[in-house]
Structure formats: structure tokens, C-alpha cells
Amino acid sequence: MRNDSIIDINRRTVERFLAGTHSRNIADVNIIDETVAEKITCHGFPGFSIDDHESYKTFFRVFRQSFTDMDWTVHALVADETHVSARWEIHATFSGDFAGVKADGRRIRFDGMVLYRMERGLIAETWLHINEMVLLSQIGAVPALGA
Structure with missing residues (x-):
């Protein structure tokens, strides 16, 4: 039997975490203290x-x-009693050096997925998968992928 209140708590925790860690205000990363x-x-x-x-x-x-x-x-955001998973996409400006590549100010787009293991309504473990080849090719760290 599903416990919808635990599922709702887990989902809301991850939604708050993502909103804070990916907002335009870098100080919002302090949400980690409340959600992790x-x-x-x-x-x-x-x-x-x-x-x-x-x-x-x-x-x-x-x-x-x-x-x-x-x-x-x-x-997509999927939650159960012990895990929350999100499929996401980011559009951003490459404005600071990354992976040994000088920033050039171009707009990039990449996507990925993340799985969070939850304990007592907090994030206890994270598995992140960024589409690294797309990200690295867009910033020029690897040759562009063929069409």
C-alpha cells in the first residue's frame, strides 16, 4: 500500500531543492540546509x-x-516512498571557464536525469546523469557531434 503523504513530502522536498539550486539567485543554494x-x-x-x-x-x-x-x-518528476526522479533540461550562458575550456558567452542547452534516495523527507543520496557529450561539445571541449 502506498503512503501518499510520504510521497508528497518527498516530491515537495525535491521540488524545493531544485527550485533553490537552479534559481537565478546563487544564494538560494542555502535550500540545501533544509532539504538534504x-x-x-x-x-x-x-x-x-x-x-x-x-x-x-x-x-x-x-x-x-x-x-x-x-x-x-x-x-518529468516521479516520486514514491523512497525515491524521486527528475528528467530536466537547462538553457544557460557559458560565462565561466569549465572543464578547461575558456568561456565564450554562448548560449548552450543540455539535458539529463537525476535520481534521489530519500530518508525521512530529506535527500540522502543522489545519482546524476548529465548528457555530458552534448554539454562538452557545445562548449568546445570535444568535437561537435555529427548531424
Whole structure:
């Protein structure tokens, strides 16, 4: 039997987390303090070791300094008693060096998916999958993909 109240709590937690970590106001990453468990395990964040609130905030600050004027769309959000998953798309300006590539101010678009494991209404573990080939080809870190 499903517990809809737990599902609703998990869904609302992730919605708040995503709204804060992907808003145009970088200070909004402080939502991590309210939505993430003290000890967090993160997978799929190349170059980052994330295991607590401050390291998670650092990731979002670095990422958002490289990709500004972000427009963030969640195309699907699915929740159950223990997990929430989101399929998303980002349009942003490449305004800070990233992956060894000098920023050039161009607009880019990439997408991905994320799965969150929830504990007591908080995010306890994250699996992130960014469409890295699309992102890296758009910023010039790898040759453009064929048509």
C-alpha cells in the first residue's frame, strides 16, 4: 500500500531543492540546509567529492558561475516512498571557464536525469546523469557531434 503523504513530502522536498539550486539567485543554494540529509552521498559529479551540505553547495556555486542566466525545466518528476526522479533540461550562458575550456558567452542547452534516495523527507543520496557529450561539445571541449 502506498503512503501518499510520504510521497508528497518527498516530491515537495525535491521540488524545493531544485527550485533553490537552479534559481537565478546563487544564494538560494542555502535550500540545501533544509532539504538534504547531513551526510549525503552523490554519484555522477565528475571532479567533485560531495558528502555534506557545504560540498554540495560548492558544486552548485561552481557550476552556476560557469553557466549563468540559467533557464531550468523539469520535464518529468516521479516520486514514491523512497525515491524521486527528475528528467530536466537547462538553457544557460557559458560565462565561466569549465572543464578547461575558456568561456565564450554562448548560449548552450543540455539535458539529463537525476535520481534521489530519500530518508525521512530529506535527500540522502543522489545519482546524476548529465548528457555530458552534448554539454562538452557545445562548449568546445570535444568535437561537435555529427548531424
